[in-house]
Amino acid sequence: MRKIWLIIQREYLTRVRKKSFIIMTLLTPLLLAAFMILPGLLMTMSGDEETVMVLDESGLFEGKLEDKKDLKFVPIAGSLEQAKTLYQETDYTALLYIPKISIEDPKGITVYGKKNTSLQTQMRLENALEKEIENQRFMASGLDRETLDKIEANVKLNTINLSSEGEKDNNAMITSAAGVVAAIIIYFFIFLYGVQIMRGVIEEKTNRIVEVIISSVKPFQLMMGKIIGIAAVGLTQFLLWIVLSFVAVTAVSAAFGIDAAPTPMEQLEAGRVAAEGKSVDVINEEKGEATQAEADEFANTIQDVTQSFANLPLLLILGCFLFYFLGGYLLYGSLFGAIGAAVDNETDTQQFMMPITIPLVISFIMSYSVVLKNPDGPVAFWMSIIPFTSPIVMMVRVPFGVPAWELLLSMALLVLGFIFTTWLAARIYRVGILMYGKKINYKELSKWLFYRV
Amino acid sequence: MSILKIDGVSKRYANHTALDNVSFSIPAGCIFGLLGPNGAGKTSLIRIITQITGADEGEIYFRGERLKPDHIKEMGYLPEERGLYKKMKVGEQLLYLAQLKGLSKAEATARIKTWIDRFEIREWLGKNIEDLSKGMQQKVQFIATVLHEPSLIILDEPFSGFDPINANLIKDEILRLRDNGATIIFSTHRMESVEELCDHISLINRSKKVLDGPVREIKDAYKTDTFQIIGNGHLMITSPDFEVLEQHENHGVFRANVRILNQAKPNDLLRYLIDRVEVHSFVELVPSINDIFIRKVKETHHA
Incomplete structure (x- = not known):
């Protein structure tokens, strides 16, 4: 055991100290933060105060166009030609010309700009005008805005799960997302770190150090030490990514004082505030132009999301994630190790990679196309039971609820599966690491299984 | 007392036999040459x-105990x-390999220090293996082999890749280790390279042991009572006891190989010569291990 521990330490430390590891670990959260922050940042930047001159010949909008935080209206009088000259002398964003129109036929409204007027500005102006025209039409027909708001229906489906455990709120989107994200992480983890195992074995083989090592330790110890050491590297990286992403996003948001993409914590907070029926002015202020109604809706959505999260069996998902994460990695990791032992260099790995890649890719594709649509169908069932596909497919199913016996069966089979692949890999490994210069095919590999070493 | 006893060891692979009923023993405290051409089965035996790996048949006893x-x-x-982790520092690598052999960290560190002082390679410790020359790497690997002070040191083709200076350095170290009580097994196909070092040898050819024993005894057994004589004068041997x-x-200098027959002694030949020519050199022609090997292999083939 002491020897395996030494091997694990070496595998772990040499990888964690690599520049590429440190850079990847630090860069990814920063990129993530940038992705979350950038859109908001750009918006506030382009959202520099815009001032629009308004020449209203119809008189319909006099005093009706409300100034907003970053959109101001300056009414002027005179002819269009005068207005144009005047506009040229200012640094206003645009000149809005409203000819003599009636609310029944609002045609001919024109925006003059110095450059091409941005789509955003155009839409905001259109919205403002539309709203005012609507208002006036309502007035004309004896309705006012308030009444209308009361009439306007906003239907949102509450999906409730009627199961033996009672009623549960269910939001298909969130449920799918939780499972799919977990499955994607497992998929990439298996590939990224499985290949690292393979490379590590090939490295030891081509460096010819393997004979020195296995005159001190058993090949199996060397293989397991490597697999476990690399798993620890992967877990470290994920853990650091989660912590650093959180720190980076929070830090950057704080630094720029923006709320472009609320972090989950903020969402939770917003949801809580809304849920307690308190004022949502905070959001309203931050959102600037958002109206009270919009803010309400926003808060409701957040509340929905958080509620859906709360209703997911989070502990179960987390537990399953860790189990299938490690189980899947161990199952495939030892096979990657066996491939590394069977070949002399990386270019020869192709033919042996196929049978490993195919079940992984298929389970990944099926997760999207079939399992997600019908999480209790036969395809989903079988793929979540068979050890080679279960780490990915079962993770997609778990948030939808899986009968306990299926889950236990799948887990038991996965454990048996990785014991089997580890045994298989160890048989190939012990022969392969001392075999040089021989082109290996499957027939040869199968013979190795029964070699007496 | 023998440190290692190999008793009827056979090893078969899918389509060939690597070792076929090989037996011999290795006395403690000697330098033992495991000799034979490439593919004879030396490396299989070492493994x-x-x-x-394990033997298909037979047993190996280490100090009388089953392995x-x-x-x-x-x-x-x-x-x-040879090989080391290319991207690992010399010091870390030595420490790792020593710990894998069961040394504690403190003990390993202390021994590494002694060795790097002896080889004067202190400044290498922080370097990656890939930054060292091939000869330097071999030195590091040699240290890794003996760091845990093994009582049995097995060196497979030890001098390949060493320049003459480093080869001598390693030879001296090997002798020093032997004097400190270690047993050394040399495995090589270049028999002449270890002839002067080995006390005992075993010859292996085509998975079978051909011959083994103390080098002196083997040479005595295979000597042909032939002498090389160099001198001045005109040599004419007519005695029935000597065969040219x-x-x-x-230019008046002769060189002759003469075999002594009929239980005559070297001194008889010398006496015979002194009366006739001026002798400058009189040397017994001892067969090299290589010669013995070739003779032995031929014999077994004819038999």
């Missing part, structure tokens, strides 16, 4: 001794194909 995993830490093995195998003459 069985170092417990990398067991615990014996590994008493052995140091330098494989023919070869003779050249050049």
Whole structure:
């Protein structure tokens, strides 16, 4: 055991100290933060105060166009030609010309700009005008805005799960997302770190150090030490990514004082505030132009999301994630190790990679196309039971609820599966690491299984 | 007392036999040459001794005990194909390999210090292996082999890749280790390279042991009572006790190989010569291990 521990330490430390590891670990959260922050940042930047001159010949909008935080209206009088000259002398964003129109036929409204007027500005102006025209039409027909708001229906489906455990709120989107994200992480983890195992074995083989090592330790110890050491590297990286992403996003948001993409914590907070029926002015202020109604809706959505999260069996998902994460990695990791032992260099790995890649890719594709649509169908069932596909497919199913016996069966089979692949890999490994210069095919590999070493 | 006894060991692979009923024993405290051409089965035997693989038949006894995993830490093995982790620092690498052999960290560190002082390579410790020359790497690997002070050191083709200076350095170290009580097994196909070092040898050819024993005894057994004589004058041997195998003459200097027959003694030949020519050199032609090997292999083929 002491020897395996030494091997694990070496595998772990040499990888964690690599520049590429440190850079990847630090860069990814920063990129993530940038992705979350950038859109908001750009918006506030382009959202520099815009001032629009308004020449209203119809008189319909006099005093009706409300100034907003970053959109101001300056009414002027005179002819269009005068207005144009005047506009040229200012640094206003645009000149809005409203000819003599009636609310029944609002045609001919024109925006003059110095450059091409941005789509955003155009839409905001259109919205403002539309709203005012609507208002006036309502007035004309004896309705006012308030009444209308009361009439306007906003239907949102509450999906409730009627199961033996009672009623549960269910939001298909969130449920799918939780499972799919977990499955994607497992998929990439298996590939990224499985290949690292393979490379590590090939490295030891081509460096010819393997004979020195296995005159001190058993090949199996060397293989397991490597697999476990690399798993620890992967877990470290994920853990650091989660912590650093959180720190980076929070830090950057704080630094720029923006709320472009609320972090989950903020969402939770917003949801809580809304849920307690308190004022949502905070959001309203931050959102600037958002109206009270919009803010309400926003808060409701957040509340929905958080509620859906709360209703997911989070502990179960987390537990399953860790189990299938490690189980899947161990199952495939030892096979990657066996491939590394069977070949002399990386270019020869192709033919042996196929049978490993195919079940992984298929389970990944099926997760999207079939399992997600019908999480209790036969395809989903079988793929979540068979050890080679279960780490990915079962993770997609778990948030939808899986009968306990299926889950236990799948887990038991996965454990048996990785014991089997580890045994298989160890048989190939012990022969392969001392075999040089021989082109290996499957027939040869199968013979190795029964070699007496 | 023998440190290692190999008793009827056979090893078969899918389509060939690597070792066929090989038996011999290795006395403690000697330098033992495991000799034979490429593919004779030397490395297979070493891998069985170092417990990398197992024998199909036969047993190996280490100090009278049947070979067991615990014996590994008493052995140091330098494989023919050398290699170290390229991206690992010399110091860390030595420490790691020593710990794998069961040394504690403190002990390993202390021994590494002694060795780097002896080889004067202190400044290498922080360097990656890939930044060292091939000869330097070999030195590091040699240290790794003996760092845990094994009582049995197995060196497979030890001098390949060493320049003459480093080869001598390693030779001296090997002799020093032997004097300190270690047993050394040399495995090589270049028999002349270890002839002067080895006390005992075993010759292996085509998976079978051909011959083994103390070098002196083997040479005595295979000597042909032939002497090379160089001198001035005109050599004419007419005695029935001496047979001229070869003779050249050049500007009055002759060189002749003469075999002694009929239980005559070398001194008889010398006496015979002194009366006739001026002798400058009189040397017994001892067969090299290589010659013995070739003779032995021919014999077994004819038999």
